[in-house]
Amino acid sequence: MSDRSELIITGKPFAFDAERDAEFERLVKRYPIRESMILPALWLTQEQEGWISAEAMAYIADRIGTYASKVYEAATFYTMFNLEPKGQYHICVCRTLSCWLREKQEIVDYLAKEIGIRPGEISEDGRFSLEEVECLGHCGTAPVVQLNGEFHEEMDVDKMKALLATLK
C-alpha cells in the first residue's frame, strides 16, 4: 500500500455540473443517513473530473454536511478513487488471486512494452495511464481489465492488443 494522503490542491473551486447535481439530489433521498452519500458523491466527482481533488472533497463534505476528514478517509481508503489526474484512457488490471493465476502479468508486461508505462504511471503524451488494482469482482472471467470503468473479461495479450487498436 502506498501513501495516498498527499492531496492535490488545484486552487480552483469545485462544484458538480448540472447532471451530477441532479444525480446527487436523486441519490441522497435513498439514504436515511446522509453520510452514506460520501461514496456515491466521490464516484460522481470521479465521473465528472476523472479524479478527485482536495477542493472536491471539501465540496462533498460541505454538501453532505459531514466532516472533510471523513471524505478524506473514504477517498484514501479505496484505491479506485483517483487522487491525481489520469490518462485519457485509464487502464486498470486486476492483480488479485484469480487474475494473477490467469497471467495478468502478461498483460501488464505487454502494456509496458507497447505504451511504455508501468503500473502507477501516465504515458508522456497523457493518453494512457495504468494501474494494478485489487479484486474487481469478476473472478469467474479472469483476467479482467477495466478501461475507463468498462469491463473487459477473459483478457489475454491478443485481446489487449485489439482493444488498444480501437483507441488509436
Add this chain to the structure above:
Amino acid sequence: MAEMVKLFVNGEEVEVESGKNLIDAIGAVGIEIPHLCYHPALGADGNCRMCLVGIEDGRPPVVPACKTPAREGMRVQLDTDNIKKIQRDIMEFELINHPVDCPICDQAGECKLQDYYMAHDLQDSRMRVPQVTKGKKMDFGCGVVHDQERCVVCGRCVRFTRQITKTGELGIINRTDAARVNIFPGRPLNNRYALNIVDLCPVGAMTSRDFRFKQRVWFLKKDKGICHGCARGCNIFIDHNREKYKDDVIYRYRPRLNSLVNGYFMCDEGRLSYKEENENRLTATMIEGKETSFEDGIQRIQQELNQAKKPLMLISPNSTLEQQWAVKRIATLYGARCSGYSEGYVKAGDGDDFLICDDKSANRRGLQLLDIDCERTTLEQALGECDLFISFDNDPFRFGNNEELRNAIAAKRVIAISSHENTMTEISKVALPVASYSEYDGTIVNINNVLQSFTRAVRKNEERIDILEVTRLLGGAVRDNAHAWPGMKTTVEELAEVHPDRIPAEGLQLSVSEESHVSA
C-alpha cells in the same frame, strides 16, 4: 449504588459492578486488562485487539473485554498461554513500524507501548525489512504536534474530535500499514479542547507544543489541584518540578477525572493557565515604590488600618471560602466595608455548553454564600466614602481596563495584597505579595455548587503566605483554614452540614437556596 456481580478472573472470585465492560469492571478492583483504543469517555471501539480475553465456556473463544459487559458467574481468563500469545503478537504488530525513539520521545515514562512491551512482550524484533516511514512533527494546530510513525492508530484522537468536540478535524487516512492520522488539508484542529488529545493518545504520537522537550515526565511531581481558570473548577494534576539550584516551577496541568465536575477533560485555556502561576508574580513587598521587607509591609498595613476611618476591603472571587471568610471577619474587626465586586473576572459570551464558563473566577459562589456584596453600585458608593482601599488579591481590571473605576480607586490610598503584578499593584501605595492557588490549601465552590477542597502543590524557594495568614498577622481571629469553619457553618445555612475534613474526593454537591442562584 450499582448492582454488584460475582465473577471469576483467572479462577479467583471478585465482586464487580454489573453492566460495566470488563476493562472498567475488573479494573476497578485492581486487575488491569491491557488496552490501547478503549477509553471510558470515548467508548469501546474494539480496533486494537489488545484487550482480548478468554471466557471459559463462552463462545467465541476470545472476546474483546472493552465490548463485553461483566455478568454474574463469568469466568474470565487473562493468564492462559493463548491470551498471553495474543497480547505478545499484537505488541509485535504494533512495534513493526514503530521508530522506538523513546530517548527523545516526550511520552517516555507514561507510554502504554513501553508499559505493555515490558509487561506483555519482551521479545526482539524479527523484522528484516525497511520500516514504513510516515510524517514527523506535523503541526495539527492548537498546539498539537503529531508524529505519524509513533501512532498505533487506535483512533482515540479521531473519536474525541467527532464525539466530544464534534469538530471532526482528524481522520484515519489510507489503509493497511500506510494508515495514519491526519488533518484535512487546510482544516487544522480548531477547538478549545484540542490539547486533551495529547492526554488521550496512549503513545507519543500526539505531543503538546507547549510541553515538548521541557521535562522528562518521571521528574515531575504530580500533585492534585483545581484549575482556577474559570468557575467550573476542573480537577487537575499540577505537574511541577524543582530542578537543582532552581525554583519549583509548574510545567503543565493535566485534567483529573471528576465525574461531578469535569469528567476526563479540561479546556486548553485552563490547561495553559499554569503559566500564570509561574509568571508575572509579585515577589517583593513595595511601599511607595521602594522595596522593603514583608514584615514592614504588614506593619505599614496595620498602621494604615488603625488610622483609617472608613476602610474598604475588596475580596477576590478567586480566594477560597476560608480566605473570604477571614477577610470578612477582619473587615468587621476594623469597621471596614467589604465588597466582592469582580465583574472584571467575567468574559460575557465566552463560555460554552461543555466546560468553559463566562466567569473566569473559581469561587464566586463562595462570595454569594458568605453574603458578600458584589454590586457595582455599592462598591462605587463605598469607594466614594472610604479613605483606605485594600484589595485582597482582587484585580478589577483583569480582563480589560475601566478608566473610570481605575481613577476612582487610584484617588484613594490603595493597598494591594496580591499574588501577581497587575493594575492594582501598580496604583498601590503598599503592595504585599501573597501565595497563589497552587501554593495553599482551601475550599471553593464551583458554578454548579459543588464544594471542593484542594491542597498545596508547589513550594516556592521564597515561600509566600496566603491571604488568611495575612489577616491573622493583621490581628484577625481566624487562625487557619480549620478554624474558619465553625464560624462559617453557623452563619451560612448551606455549609451547616459540611465537614471540611470529610469532603469527598469528587466534591460535595451543595443544595443551595434559589435566591443564591442569581449571580453575575
